[in-house]
Amino acid sequence: MVVYGVYIVSKSGGLIFNHDHSVPRIETEKTFSFPLDIKLDYDKKKISVAFGQRDGIFVGHQLIAVNGITVNGTILEDGRDVKEILENAENYPLNLRFCRPRMTTNEKIFLASMFYPLFAIASQLSPEPKSSGIEILEADTFRLHCFQTLTGVKFMVVAEPIQTGLEVLLKKIYELYSDYALKNPFYSLEQPLRCELFDQNLQVLLESFEKTGITNI
Known part of the structure; x- marks a missing residue:
């Protein structure tokens, strides 16, 4: 309990x-094809879902990993810009992991x-x-x-x-x-x-x- x-x-x-x-830390992972069927909001501190919730991914959920690589703000752990990766069709399919942010x-x-x-x-x-x-x-x-x-x-x-x-x-x-x-x-x-x-x-x-x-x- x-x-x-x-x-x-x-x-x-x-x-x-x-x-x-x-x-609990609630995470949802899904593989997406291009173009993304969810709209993301790019903030300086985080990337979150703004529209198009589906399959356990809801508005407000935060993007925490791309292909298993941790997202720090709007940059991947290896230094690449997340927005550039998501907007390039050649990078797909992409595995994206989202989580419900803490209040x-x-x-x-x-x-x-x-x-x-x-x-x-x-x-x-x-x-x-x-x-x-x-x-x-x-x-x-x-x-x-x-x-x-x-x-x-x-x-x-x-x-x-x-x-x-x-x-x-x-x-x-x-x-x-x-x-x-x-x-x-x-x-x-x-x-x-x-x-x-x-x-x-x-x-x-x-x-x-x-x-x-x-x-x-």
Whole structure:
């Protein structure tokens, strides 16, 4: 069983902590003929799919290898320009390998700010008064559990769908947060959480939980 990540969102909806624990690297490899039936976007730092997703290759996926040679930005590991290779019909067929890029910090902040209003809308849509909002969000590839404290801080864990016991895990994470953040007189609820002891103990907790399901550390 796998835990993918942990997120903490402040009362005002800002992302104050995130931890990528076990995010899988999803790669797709395919041989293409000329011309390419997918459109690529050439950035200074990467080459990514802009249009024409197919066979497990989706918009946003990043080109990481050509014929087994690693792509560094827009240049192959041997120094050749990737764009020149892809635009030359004589080089085909070409084996291209793509991967789903990991989210940047800015993307995580954006997603956290989106979850905040969704949580509030869910609370108001509930026919029951004083609804706790979104507690579980299920998809075919992951499950998100959310625990909101009395102060409005939200703790979220993203794990694979078959993972159980996430409610207990969230409360254990909150205990760590209380011990290493709230007891610090210089810490503010709205500022990013940067605490080495919290990071270390969270890592131990997640590893123990994945292996045994036991959350006592």
